Structure formats: structure tokens, C-alpha cells
Amino acid sequence: MSRLKAAVVGATGIAGQQFLAALAGHPLFEVTVLAASQRSAGKKYIDAIKTRDGALQWFCQEPLHPGLALLPVVDGMGFDPAGVDIVFTALESDAARELEPLYARFVPVLSTASAFRMETDVPILIPGINSDHMPLIRVMQQKRGWRGFIIPGANCTTVGLAITLAPLQQAFGIRSVLMTSLQSVSGAGRSPGVIGLDIIDNVIPHIPREEEKVEQEIRKILGGLADDQVIPASFDVSATCTRVPVLQGHTECVSVSLEQSVSVEQARNAFLQFASDYAHPDLPSAPKRLITVHDDPFRPQPRLDRDSDEGMTTHVGRIRACHALQHGISYVLVSHNTRMGAARGAVLMAEELLRRGYIEGGYA
Amino acid sequence: MSRLKAAVVGATGIAGQQFLAALAGHPLFEVTVLAASQRSAGKKYIDAIKTRDGALQWFCQEPLHPGLALLPVVDGMGFDPAGVDIVFTALESDAARELEPLYARFVPVLSTASAFRMETDVPILIPGINSDHMPLIRVMQQKRGWRGFIIPGANCTTVGLAITLAPLQQAFGIRSVLMTSLQSVSGAGRSPGVIGLDIIDNVIPHIPREEEKVEQEIRKILGGLADDQVIPASFDVSATCTRVPVLQGHTECVSVSLEQSVSVEQARNAFLQFASDYAHPDLPSAPKRLITVHDDPFRPQPRLDRDSDEGMTTHVGRIRACHALQHGISYVLVSHNTRMGAARGAVLMAEELLRRGYIEGGYA
């Protein structure tokens, strides 16, 4: 099969660049369109990401692919979505609300934006976690008259939490969840992002709208599918989201009240055995394991663990009893917020959808 | 009244230096003895805190008091405790277990070490919080045949948590507590302390023995006094203690299940009204308020708030409902770990004990 033609919209920002890094040399997708705001349109990509002072603003560890560097950037409105097979978007919420439906009329749209996450006919899909919500795609297509569809990924802080709650929910049932996040500065992007003057030698104890997103999204992602919508999971989630002086990788300290008494060993096994058969040749972006369990009590640490398995595994450690909750278990997770938590996670989701026939190609 | 003669033992470390800063020019106490390990004994204080390369290792923001700089350092075993009225100790746990009883035979000992915190006849006292435990001092003296006594302060992470739980316990009753700390590097001291190579761009998700200390100490401090011991509070505490790249000031994200339904406004009032009459001319180290409440959702922040009121107030913000707990309230606190959380807190405690007659002076 020839590779599917892919457009990346919002290609110049941090998340957009992560799409380019994730798709460079990808065996299933070929980037043929780079779109961004009007300001960048008409420039070569490499020129569109330079500052006025001539500094190249490329933020991924992987080098910029030479072929993509010279691709011309088009306006997000200025390309024919019917000319590609799939669109990956890395847009602010307002732009996503306007542009994504234009593309979804024709082709599948995999998005990192929050704009459509809470629409009843739109599932939030996380790789390996809730493929049982995929049939909702047909509802969305029928209801909206779209040939394609929109699949928003979850908020970057939601992703690691959902991945680690899934095995506990499946094995033991969940009553309630408390989570405190220590989030990295890359989650705030660059415009304006978090300035050094605010975050060096400091903690910022509030990230606007983040806690509400996590609390709602978790319950939707781990909910059950009814005829034409997701029924949110019935447990409560309470989040405290903070920003710390870390470049990449969100750390989350989680305490869960389970439906039954569970030993630390049983919880550990649930993490270890979860989705152990997930890796598959059809999923080239998949990590070796969705969850990596650490027994060293000083792990996971964001700087030491974020990049393992291309940033696509979720690290769990410090599993222990939580005496303040009934049937309580506590643990610490580290998730790479701009890889599994954003663009690369969306690419992996596209691979899953392709494998299951929701994306077929041949649109273009 | 002339000032009480004070010895500072462990005077060269970070906590010991904070004692010197807290006691410089103090109206009630006069430092007459500086003690440290054998290695420092015999040197002038200012020479004892220099490295082999000649760099002065003075870590307080306040300048080193010239009078103290020239005081000779004696061995911790090498002075007569009967020659002072009070001893402040900043020792490692093992040294505290050995040395503090030698002093307590003669005079009151205010300690930052954990050695005696869990002895049944020894109260852990926090200024403004549990003066009702003071009568246990008489039990300790009688049982051990001491003329003086030992009062250990709480672990630096316990202090802010105890101070902010006290008003909630008093007004509403507490069922359970979950806390995630984001602790500063100064809490680890200097030998070896937390090295830059480990903490820059990182979070360390484990501090050995810290969580157990917090969980035990909170329940003792907020417990009730029986005849000859403290009956720990009956609620459970679950702590996750992490280290972040912050110099001073511990941030703690707290969720509390209360005995009754409480609005955010009621919780806020409980914090505001708690110990509002605490400041007193007899307590020169006391803050204007034990608790400072912030309505700006981005506060408290350790760098911006730690030094207000000489680092002696505990900052509370982001008060909100916690839906994952019954009658749940969440908040964020910032407490200065080397001031109220250590030496300066012990000096304030000494002022309280003096005011209430447990310290009388005239020993020397």
C-alpha cells in the first residue's frame, strides 16, 4: 500500500513540530501539506520557523527532515482537504473549532486541540485504552454528514492518568481519584509559554482550566459506550495542577480508592499485565510497553525517564497503599507531554484507526 | 529581665546558622555558646564555616552577626550545660539522641532533630497549634529525672500541614488527609544535600522516611492529651513527598475530607480567623498572622511568598471543593522550611514556653 497523504495544520508551533518529527520517514503516512497561519503562508517551512533575528526555532530533539524543511507553508484555509487522506492538527482551540470541521467533511482529522473533546458524538481516544469508543465515529459521521471525522486527543495531563487508571479500573473498579500534577513548561507552548522569570526557583500552583479538563476527560475516556454517546465513568476525579521548572515530562502523584481491597503486588501486576500485547507491526509508533513499572523508589523521574521508548511509554513507580482512602493505592507516573501526550500520540491513534479500518486512505 | 543565656549546638550547618540568624539581637535570648563537631572545635565561628578553599559558607540571607562570628566553637560535649539557660540543637538524629539528654538533665532543649519526636512522654510542639500538650513536659521531667526537657520541633514538611489542618480540625473535624509535597532543596541540607546534577530540570519523587514522619507527626500534634501521653488524632494521613528545583519553601497540595459539609467560604473563614490574636509582644519571632490567605488563584508561590513576615507565616491559597472526597476541601500551602519549619520556629516555641512559664531562666 502506498503511504497516505497527510496534512499537518499548525505546523510551526511546538506541537506541530512534534507532528513533523513523528511523521518524518513514517511508513504509513507521508506529509504532503504543511499549513499554518497566514503570517507563515508562502514561506518555505524552514524560513517560517525563523525569528526576525534569523534564529531557527526548531524545538524537537530529532533534526528537522530536509524534505520537510523546504516544503512551502500554506494557509490553513488555503489547501484542499480532499487532496490528502488525513489531517493532523495542532491548533489553538478557537482555530480548531473553525478549521477542523472544514477538513472533517472530507477526511479524518486527528487533533491535539480541546475544541471538540466534550461533544457528545465525539470520542476522546487514547491509544490502547478505549478503542471500544471507536464506533461513535460512525454516529458522528452520520449525524454531521461528514465523510471524515474529528478525533481529539486528550489533554496532555489526562493522557498518563487515563493510561494508568485503565488497568486499575479493569481489574478492580475505581471509586475515586485524587491527582496532583507537577507539569513541565513545554506544556504551555511558546506564545507566550512560561517565562523564565516566573518559573526559575518556583512552583506555579495553578494552570487555568487544566484541572476541569482532566476531571471531565478522564471520566469520558474511561466511560462506557451507549448507543450514540459515551456514558462517563461514575467515579469522581479531583486534580491539582501545578507547573514546575522542568522542560519536558509531566509527573503526577495519584491516589485511587478502588472497589475492593488490593495489595501493592496485585496493583503492580495489573500495571505490568495491562496491554502487554499492545505493540504490533501495524503500529510503528507504539512503545514496547504502554506502561513501564519501576521498582526503584526514586523513579520515575521526568528527566531520566521521559525519553525512553521515544517518549511513548507511561512510567509508574512508588506503588504503595494509601491509608487515607478506602482500598487506597498511591503511585507516581511520568508521561512525556509533547510526545505520547500530544502529536506522537495522535499519530499512534491514526495507526490504530487505520488498522481497525476507520481510516482507509484513498480519499485523496 | 536580663536575657537568657543560650547555646546553639550544631551551629555550623544550615539549620544551625538559621538559629544564629534568628537569635542575633534577640531581646530574650543571648547566644553565649556555639557548639559543633570536633572538627570545628577550637576555631572561631567564622573560620569554622569556611571551606578549605577559603570560601565562607554562610547560607542565611541575614548577614552573620559580627559578635557571633568571632565566638570560639566548642565541641558538643565540651561545654557545661549548667552554664546556660537554654540549648537550641540542630543535629543529625544520631547525634541528637546522644547529646540532647545530656543537656536536658539541666536545661530546656529546643531541637530540630527527629530523635525524640515519637517518645510517648515528649510532645512535638508547633507554635500556636498545640500548647495544650505542654503539660506533658512535667511528665517527661518526672519520669526521666530531668531538670530541663527536650522539645523537638516537627519535620519541616509537617509544620505547614499541621498549622493549616488545625483550623479545619477545630471548626469542622477531619476524617482523612491526602497531601503531595513539592519540597525545596534546602530541606536536604548540605552534606551531601541535593546535587544540581540530580535536581536541575527534574523532580525526585521520593524522600526517604519523609512520608512516614509526616503521617505520624501530624496525628500526634493534632491529637489529644491523656494523663501521660498524647492520643494521636484518629484520622488517616497519606503523604507523597517529592523534591523540586526550588531553593527555599515547601509547597504542599492538600485534600481533606471533613466531618461535615463545608463551603469554600466557610473553610476560608476558618483559616482567616484561626489564631488571629496570636501575635504578642512577648513573642518577638511571631508572624503578624500564623496563616495568610491568598485569593489570587496563582498564589501562593514559594519564591514570591516564602520570605514574607520573616518566613514565619504559612500561606494558603486555591481553597476549593474536592469532589473526590466526602465533604472534601482542597488547598495549596507554602511554608518556609528553614525558618518557621526549622530553627526560627524553635525559637518562637521557646518564646511561647517562656511566656507560659515552662522556661524560667536562672538555670545558668
Next chain:
Amino acid sequence: MSRLKAAVVGATGIAGQQFLAALAGHPLFEVTVLAASQRSAGKKYIDAIKTRDGALQWFCQEPLHPGLALLPVVDGMGFDPAGVDIVFTALESDAARELEPLYARFVPVLSTASAFRMETDVPILIPGINSDHMPLIRVMQQKRGWRGFIIPGANCTTVGLAITLAPLQQAFGIRSVLMTSLQSVSGAGRSPGVIGLDIIDNVIPHIPREEEKVEQEIRKILGGLADDQVIPASFDVSATCTRVPVLQGHTECVSVSLEQSVSVEQARNAFLQFASDYAHPDLPSAPKRLITVHDDPFRPQPRLDRDSDEGMTTHVGRIRACHALQHGISYVLVSHNTRMGAARGAVLMAEELLRRGYIEGGYA
């Protein structure tokens, strides 16, 4: 004498806030007008410095003065300069070029902007360094037909360098200067400032246009006054300006080739004796010493030394021979870039000009 009425223009930015902090309770100046961009005009000051999310953006260590907090903000064009006695401006260069002459027609303008620094009839004045350039003010007034004048302060990186070169030039003569700066993030302000994603665990080896400014300004400041202009000093200056993960305080590593052979002790004495009589009751913002000399080889350090003497002294240490230059001396300096290096330095300059009769008051 009643206090002079002062306007602060650009009052909402970092440098503008430093003006407010420097002028709060000032014995000679009284802030009566706060001006900023149109976006802020009409709001109370305290509301003008809040984000959309309601967070107060006040960046000084000193608390915001309650009286200033409630002052209404006016547009920079929207007040009558004839209604004040002096204007302090903290503007971007383009805005300064447009607005400052409007004010200077009527009153003295003390500026932190670079717009007029290199005009031949405009002196760059640094407190205690080049008051011999003040007569150029009369040339400026005559030539431009202004009742007032514009005095730009130097670039924040220039300030510490000029202050420490002055005694060497005066005592020994200077042949050439090489300087590498390690600049703090506060020098870049907030819009956009230096983002955490760029500076954590990193050095940025280039600050656009900074090196050229330092090289030109030093020679002008340390030049001699001819009839109607400054003749730049004849020595060459070569600067390398870098940004490091430090909040406040620029560190500069300097090597100077002198006109004659000089011992370390002689250089040290030149620093020590320079302007030792500078402090004066008429200069309330003056430091105890313009230059503080450190003998500890590990000092000065920006975090430990920047705030001493209200950030108004320049710290010099590591004075030693430089064998790679003829008659070479090397040293390290730390200067507080947002205090002496910006607003508070401009206030001190105003005090000097008042003392010497260049500012008279009575304009308003």
C-alpha cells in the same frame, strides 16, 4: 521644599514597576501620574497589571504601595507634562523616540530606553561616574529649544562595567577592554521575555544588539566633554553577551589592558577608594558604596550579592593579573540589572541632577 511631582510612563512593565518601587515614599519625588499604553488607560493601576485570569503581575520584591495601586492609569499621550516636574520613562525604544521629546519640551525626562543614547547632544549619565558631562544638558536645551531635557540611562549591562572601569581609567588609564556577560532573564522583560523552555539547563550565547550597545556606550560614558559633544574614550571595548538561568543580577567577567603596570593590590585600592564619599543625604537612593570589593574568591555571586545595598552597589571580586594582555587586570562584577541598572539608577540620577541644579522643580 515640597516634593517634585513625577510622572512614570510605561508604568506597567517590569522597569516601570521598578520605578514605582523606587519612588514609593521617596522624600524628593511624589508620583502623581501613571501612564502606560492605551490598553491600560482608564483602569486603576492595580487592575492594569492583572492578567485576564486575574493574577496580579507585580514583579518587585517590595510590596505595591497602596496609594499607587489605586491611581488611575492614563495614556502616555493623555497627560499634560506641564503638570508635573519630572517624567520617568520605561518605554520600548520606538515609543521613547516618539513620546520623550513631547515631555522634554517642558520638563526633565529620565529614561531607561536606548532611543536617544547616541545623539551627540545627549549625555548618557551614570550616577557617580560622569557628572562632568552634565553641562551638555544646556547644549541640548538650546539646540532643541526644550525647557526640559532627556537623560537616558545606560544599558543595564553597560552600567556595572562603566562603574568599575571608571576607577581604573582614572587611576591608570585604559588601553582596551574585553568583557563576557552572563546576564539574567529579567533583563529581557516579560513580553515575550526569555521563556523557560529556552533557558532552563542552558546558555543562550547571543543577545541581539546588546554587544554593540555596550561597546559604544562605555566609550561615550567614559569619554571627555568637548564644547558641544562627548568625545568617546579612545580605548576599544569588545563584549560577548550571553543569557544564563539567573533571575536577577548580571555577572560580567572583565579583562582590561591598562596604560601602566599595576599590581593586584593597586587595582584593588583603586576600586576601594573610588567615590568613597559618594553617599550623601541629598542622594537618598545612593548605596553606601558605589563599589563593593570582595576578597572571597567565590564572590560575587548574583543570587547572594545582587540585593545588598538595595541593589545599588556594584560588586567586584576575583581581581587578578591577566597575562594575556599588556598591563592586564581581570575581575568579575555583579550588578543588579533592574535596580542600579535601570529604574532605581535613573531615580538616583535625578537626585544628582536635583542636587546640582539641573532639575529645579517648580515646573508644574
Next chain:
Amino acid sequence: MSRLKAAVVGATGIAGQQFLAALAGHPLFEVTVLAASQRSAGKKYIDAIKTRDGALQWFCQEPLHPGLALLPVVDGMGFDPAGVDIVFTALESDAARELEPLYARFVPVLSTASAFRMETDVPILIPGINSDHMPLIRVMQQKRGWRGFIIPGANCTTVGLAITLAPLQQAFGIRSVLMTSLQSVSGAGRSPGVIGLDIIDNVIPHIPREEEKVEQEIRKILGGLADDQVIPASFDVSATCTRVPVLQGHTECVSVSLEQSVSVEQARNAFLQFASDYAHPDLPSAPKRLITVHDDPFRPQPRLDRDSDEGMTTHVGRIRACHALQHGISYVLVSHNTRMGAARGAVLMAEELLRRGYIEGGYA
């Protein structure tokens, strides 16, 4: 040819671990002996690098090779050097002075320690820079009666400076050099290393004995070989060495006075063309280029550039005229201090010595 048997002495420290990372799967060397202090002797390597709390202290980005993990650690005195073909040492200076000659009696010793650097019959060798000094090895062997020899690598700060001065010296001649370093915390190792409390939000302007080392070593490395010793280069070097909050990668700001007038373009070409044929199949640790030239004025940056080419290339940028020096050129370099600047550089040196016949194998 079968692989040479290698011992790594001082294997548990940061530099020692870098040796293990550099030698894991190496085609020419096989680690057969791991030696460390008596404290570690007898343990499996993986146990020897755990803290008392059980945390694994492995500091390289590369995972620990499973075969090496289980190798027993021997005392540095406790193995027969005649049983290996080569010894790599990562020792403190005192231990190096004692142990390295014991090994050198039998086999070649490649060292990261400073102990023997200034001995007249011992060359300091840097890969690609001064292979013309290799014949001194025969002098050393003859004079000391050794079958093997000791080759100390240069100080980590010297390495990048020597590599970038070499092309300038060769093409134009050098009169004098001024350098200010901004060094990373990893250069200080771990015991005690640089603690977070000292370096966060700070610059430390002094690193004991570092400047002297750089000044002496550069002149020796770039000197000429006489009969039985190196004649130091005649130019003067003046260094200011500072520590900044960066994890890995030293940044150095260099100004050089050349023997002749040179344009920026000529200097750039000298860097570009230098050792452009260095990479060779016999040098598996060699970078693609010894020097990488950057035209983006914001590069090189330590975080962005240190890891390219396995940390073995030296990055040069910001090449420009320096007007304060005669025929002056300034530039900024970034060099990876624990890779090319330490263990991996020593491994590359061993490859060079093997290629040129100074190491032959067959000792064991």
C-alpha cells in the same frame, strides 16, 4: 583481531560510568575488569552503584550494559594489570598518582586525572590535535622503564579550547588567548559535586585550580616537540572559569589575538577545513567532524548541541572580529565535558594510539 582486554579503574564514579558507556559493545576493546575503591570491591557492579536507600546511581543516558552490570568490582590494587591489554582510569588526582604507575609498568594507561599532565616526559594528547607529541611516549617508557605508559587527557575545559585553537594556530599563528567559561555542574562530579542550593538561580565565579590548569595545558598541548619534552607554545592564555546552572556541556567565550589580520570568513574556513578527514573506520568513537561550525547567531547552546555526534564534536559559533585585540577574533564554543571532554575522548585517544601502533595489544 580479537578485542583488547580493558580494565576500567574508578568505574563507579561519573567519569568511570562514561567509560563503561563508551566501551559497551566497542569493536576494539572489551571490558574485562572493573575496579573501584575498597568500599565497592567484592560487589557486583550494579550493586556497587546503588545508594543505601537502594536507588541506582547510573548517570549516563545510555542504559547500563547488562553484561557489565553483573561484573564483580575489584579493588584498584586487586587485579593483575598484566592480565589486561589496556587500563582506562577515572580517578581523583591523588589516587591516580599512586595507582597509574603500577599499571603503566605493564600496559598503556589512558587517564582522565590531572596527576601526570605536567610531567615533562608525559604528553597530554587530544584526539586529532597533537599526534605529533606521541613519540614522547617512547621517551617516557625508556626513562621510567615502563612497558606501558600513561596518557592523561586534558582538563574538560581545556579540550574544547585546544581543539578550536589548533586550526587558528596552524593557519594564522596565535599571540594571546582570553577565555571565559560557563561550565556545567557535571564537571564537578558527585562527591560532593555542586549542590542545588548553591547553583540554582546563580553563577559561581570561581572553580579552584581550573584556570591554572587550562592556561598551562593549552600551551603544552599546542606546543612543539623537542627531543625529550614538549616546548610550550609561546602565547599567553588567560582564563576565567565560572559555574552555571547547566547539566552537561561547557560553553566558552573565546577571544584570540592572531599573528596576522584575518577576516571572519577566513577564520570560519579554518574551523571548517580543520581535520576534515579525521573520521576513519579505525576510529569508531570519532565524530563526523571534530569541529561543527554554526552560522545561526544563537548557537551553539549547551542543551541543544551537546549531544550531537555522541557528544564528540566541538561546536563553534558567533565567529566575529574582536576590536579590543590586535588581529582579534572572537567566538563561542560548546564542548561536551563528560564525553569528548573526559572518558569518551580517552577511548578515542586509545583508538588513535592503536591505529598508530603505540598500543599493540597482546600484553594480556
